[in-house]
Amino acid sequence: MLHYIDVILPIPLEKLFTYSITTAESEFLKPGMRVAVPFGKSKIYTGLVFNIHQQKPVAYDAKEIHQILDEAPITTANQLKHWQWIAQYYMCTLGDVLRAALPNSFLLESETIITKNLDKTINDEDLKDEEFLVYEALHHQSSLKIQDLISILDKKNVFPVINALLDKDAIVLQEEVYEKYKPKLVRYVKLNPRYSDPAKLQSLLEELSRAPKQRDVIMTLFSISAQTKKPVKVSDLSEASEASSTIIKTLIDKEVFEEYYIQEDRVGYSGDANEDSKTLNNHQEKALTEIKHTFEQHNITLLHGVTSSGKTEVYVKLIEDVIATGKQVLYLLPEIALTTQLVTRLENYFGGKVSVYHSKYSAHERFELWHNVLENQPKAQIILGARSSIFLPYHDLGLVIVDEEHETSFKQFDPAPRYHARDAAIVLASLFDSKTLLGSATPSLESYYNVQQGKYGLVEITQRFNDVLMPDIELVDIQDKHKRKRMNGHFSDRLIEEMTEALKEGHQIILFQNRRGFSPIVECTTCGHAPQCSNCDVSLTYHQYKNELRCHYCGYYTAMQKTCMACGSVELDNKGFGTEQVQEEAQVIFPEHKVARMDLDTTRGKFGYEKIIRAFEEKEIDILVGTQMLTKGLDFRNVKLVGIMNADNMLNFPDFRAHERSFQLMLQVSGRAGRTDERGKVLIQTYNPHHRILQQVSTNNYAEMYVEQIDERHNFNYPPIYRLIKITLKHRDFNKVNIGAEWYATALRQVFKNYILGPEFPPVSRIRNQFHKNILIKIPPQQSLGKTKKAIAKVNNSFLSIKDFRSVRVILNIDNY
Numbered sequence: 001m002l003h004y005i006d007v008i009l010p011i012p013l014e015k016l017f018t019y020s021i022t023t024a025e026s027e028f029l030k031p032g033m034r035v036a037v038p039f040g041k042s043k044i045y046t047g048l049v050f051n052i053h054q055q056k057p058v059a060y061d062a063k064e065i066h067q068i069l070d071e072a073p074i075t076t077a078n079q080l081k082h083w084q085w086i087a088q089y090y091m092c093t094l095g096d097v098l099r100a101a102l103p104n105s106f107l108l109e110s111e112t113i114i115t116k117n118l119d120k121t122i123n124d125e126d127l128k129d130e131e132f133l134v135y136e137a138l139h140h141q142s143s144l145k146i147q148d149l150i151s152i153l154d155k156k157n158v159f160p161v162i163n164a165l166l167d168k169d170a171i172v173l174q175e176e177v178y179e180k181y182k183p184k185l186v187r188y189v190k191l192n193p194r195y196s197d198p199a200k201l202q203s204l205l206e207e208l209s210r211a212p213k214q215r216d217v218i219m220t221l222f223s224i225s226a227q228t229k230k231p232v233k234v235s236d237l238s239e240a241s242e243a244s245s246t247i248i249k250t251l252i253d254k255e256v257f258e259e260y261y262i263q264e265d266r267v268g269y270s271g272d273a274n275e276d277s278k279t280l281n282n283h284q285e286k287a288l289t290e291i292k293h294t295f296e297q298h299n300i301t302l303l304h305g306v307t308s309s310g311k312t313e314v315y316v317k318l319i320e321d322v323i324a325t326g327k328q329v330l331y332l333l334p335e336i337a338l339t340t341q342l343v344t345r346l347e348n349y350f351g352g353k354v355s356v357y358h359s360k361y362s363a364h365e366r367f368e369l370w371h372n373v374l375e376n377q378p379k380a381q382i383i384l385g386a387r388s389s390i391f392l393p394y395h396d397l398g399l400v401i402v403d404e405e406h407e408t409s410f411k412q413f414d415p416a417p418r419y420h421a422r423d424a425a426i427v428l429a430s431l432f433d434s435k436t437l438l439g440s441a442t443p444s445l446e447s448y449y450n451v452q453q454g455k456y457g458l459v460e461i462t463q464r465f466n467d468v469l470m471p472d473i474e475l476v477d478i479q480d481k482h483k484r485k486r487m488n489g490h491f492s493d494r495l496i497e498e499m500t501e502a503l504k505e506g507h508q509i510i511l512f513q514n515r516r517g518f519s520p521i522v523e524c525t526t527c528g529h530a531p532q533c534s535n536c537d538v539s540l541t542y543h544q545y546k547n548e549l550r551c552h553y554c555g556y557y558t559a560m561q562k563t564c565m566a567c568g569s570v571e572l573d574n575k576g577f578g579t580e581q582v583q584e585e586a587q588v589i590f591p592e593h594k595v596a597r598m599d600l601d602t603t604r605g606k607f608g609y610e611k612i613i614r615a616f617e618e619k620e621i622d623i624l625v626g627t628q629m630l631t632k633g634l635d636f637r638n639v640k641l642v643g644i645m646n647a648d649n650m651l652n653f654p655d656f657r658a659h660e661r662s663f664q665l666m667l668q669v670s671g672r673a674g675r676t677d678e679r680g681k682v683l684i685q686t687y688n689p690h691h692r693i694l695q696q697v698s699t700n701n702y703a704e705m706y707v708e709q710i711d712e713r714h715n716f717n718y719p720p721i722y723r724l725i726k727i728t729l730k731h732r733d734f735n736k737v738n739i740g741a742e743w744y745a746t747a748l749r750q751v752f753k754n755y756i757l758g759p760e761f762p763p764v765s766r767i768r769n770q771f772h773k774n775i776l777i778k779i780p781p782q783q784s785l786g787k788t789k790k791a792i793a794k795v796n797n798s799f800l801s802i803k804d805f806r807s808v809r810v811i812l813n814i815d816n817y
């Protein structure tokens with residue numbers, strides 16, 4: 001009998017690829033094992049076995065596999081089901097999901113990499129169609145592999161195209177040899193067994209009486225072994241004996257010591273739990289009981305608890321219950337910034353049972369964690385992670401917690417799969433028949449709507465822990481302050497008064513400004529010219545610290561200009577302001593105090609956030625200026641005052657969620673104030689103090705905000721009432737995007753009539769030299785989502801089969817908000 005396997009390849013192919021296997025292989029292989037398979041003419045891929053069957057493919061002759069790479073599956077059956085759901089719901093391929101899910105080190109081999117030749121400018125006219133496609137693709141991705149070319153060009157023999165591009169000096173080749181996974185090894189030493197003979201040891205020590213340091217090291221080794229009864233690490237030995245590594249090396253060279261290596265897991269916490277979880281107060285206790293109660297009827301419950309109500313402690317109790325049954329828990333959080341404090345808190349309670357999964361970890365660390373989760377190791381019983389942790393091979397998931405569920409960073413925008421981690425996590429939990437708890441002080445409208453619809457349970461905590469009052473929020477009318485000359489730069493007299501007071505009492509201050517850099521627009525006062533990014537349709541932001549103009553879309557930067565590029569005038573004016581400017585002004589007003597900044601520019605690098613958060617906790621910083629990074633659930637003990645420098649740019653953002661988002665951001669950042677025993681104070685500076693949202697923020701009135709916003713969503717057919725799918729077309733050529741988008745929208749209108757908006761250029765319509773145009777599909781509640789997607793896929797296929805449009809990149813984004 002003939003045997004076949006369907007394989008997921010890590011490339012965006014619509015269908016799985018079928019390979020033939022021998023009977024022996026069919027007995028050994030299982031879904032979820034990796035195989036190396038030939039694809040096209042040139043290369044070998046690592047693919048994942050999806051299923052095993054006896055159906056010969058109709059359209060092509062199945063090739064044989066090259067090699068089986070695993071002894072046992074590295075993914076689980078539930079995981080493959082989950083990936084299928086993601087691919088189907090978010091309209092992407094299983095290959096896209098595979099690539100997002102597996103740590104890189106699972107898929108690698110030495111491969112040829114193609115990159116753009118940055119030293120050479122190529123005119124599009126000089127490239128033939130296929131060459132252009134490849135060159136174009138290198139705008140999106142800094143490098144491509146042979147396999148990518150095969151899928152881009154949809155043909156096996158891609159070498160002629162590569163050669164042509166090499167001839168034109170448009171690309172360069174590079175042989176990237178991937179580092180294979182190596183477990184981290186730790187160096188140990190022990191006494192050479194020859195000295196287990198006491199007489200020999202005696203004479204050795206006598207011999208070494210002239211080398212007292214070496215003798216010391218030996219004695220220290222004895223004492224450590226006696227105490228710990230465990231192998232002795234070189235690092236521990238050198239620390240305890242205060243001996244340099246040369247001395248230890250000398251002893252090894254003399255064959256007094258033997259060195260050896262033991263593999264050590266790098267992920268996970270080595271310490272033990274050192275704290276009992278806290279006793280809940282009445283509000284928390286009540287919430288916990290209610291959550292358990294709602295779980296009897298609902299698979300999903302929303303915990304709406306005001307900031308600092310102690311939601312985390314409630315999660316901890318739930319986690320304790322679940323891990324006692326031996327099951328795993330996934331604790332999802334929006335961003336790494338949060339983890340420092342939370343990891344410490346959870347590790348104190350759960351010790352080595354907590355593993356953290358985050359994007360800044362190396363491939364090696366991810367590899368280890370993957371196996372720990374797959375093998376249901378105790379150290380991976382609680383997974384704390386950002387969105388990509390929904391892809392791990394859970395063995396027996398008992399509970400999912402989504403903390404700060406309103407955060408938009410749960411949504412992946414690029415590349416595919418463009419999934420929402422909260423929603424995908426709910427599906428994941430349901431595959432295990434488990435529950436999901438969503439938590440937030442400012443729930444997303446969609447989750448609250450689901451509560452109102454009876455889909456989710458709801459539990460509320462309205463009191464802060466310790467019964468501290470919610471912060472007192474004051475709106476400061478800066479139009480009036482400007483008129484009456486009561487502004488010092490961007491600081492109103494009220495803000496300065498409150499800051500002075502807080503600092504005098506030894507409290508800390510947070511200043512929030514939702515823009516980084518010094519000023520977003522530099523404008524010539526003579527001719528009005530503002531420097532623009534050469535790749536994007538956006539003005540450059542001035543960063544004073546580096547004296548640079550930077551593009552926040554593509555990263556382009558150039559030195560700050562002394563004179564206007566257009567007219568040569570030296571009178572350049574800064575418009576708008578960012579965190580850098582706030583920091584500088586605060587420092588001038590409060591020269592005696594330490595002012596620091598937390599934004600994308602100051603938190604790069606693996607420990608960027610941690611350093612700033614720790615310094616603030618340790619009170620090395622008095623005033624912390626930051627962007628929305630500051631809003632994500634941080635728990636600082638000594639912050640009394642929060643200043644929101646300008647509420648208006650958030651409120652006026654051109655997006656249907658701008659009001660909801662502003663409400664969430666402002667309440668979250670306000671929530672950082674007064675978390676211990678003294679009531680906090682918040683000042684919001686605005687030109688528009690009568691704005692409904694500001695009124696609702698200042699009275700902490702979520703219910704009213706919800707009713708008004710939902711009303712608007714009803715009136716204008718927006719989510720959560722209607723669903724949205726955004727289709728973005730991208731191309732270097734303005735006309736291609738324009739004509740293509742018209743075609744696409746017209747085709748969609750024939751199916752969906754009035755529910756198509758656009759095509760429209762977004763506010764920034766050119767990014768990295770690509771023109772963008774968007775089409776929005778609104779899906780009424782009664783319309784089938786499945787059928788809608790089928791119809792879109794059909795239009796998409798016809799679009800891409802038109803020769804002229806083939807090079808246009810089409811991005812489908814489901815639930816794009």
Ligand SMILES: Nc1ncnc2c1ncn2[C@@H]1O[C@H](COP(=O)(O)OP(=O)(O)OP(=O)(O)O)[C@@H](O)[C@H]1O
Nearest residue numbers: 278279280281307308309310311312313441465633
């Ligand atoms: N039962 C308790 N006993 C002692 N301390 C507690 C208890 N519950 C909460 N706390 C403390 O109160 C503070 C606020 O709690 P927590 O950070 O869990 O609030 P939260 O609801 O998650 O807030 P946010 O939504 O702002 O992130 C923390 O420092 C926490 O240690």
Ligand SMILES: [Zn+2]
Nearest residue numbers: 533536551554
């Ligand atoms: Zn740019």
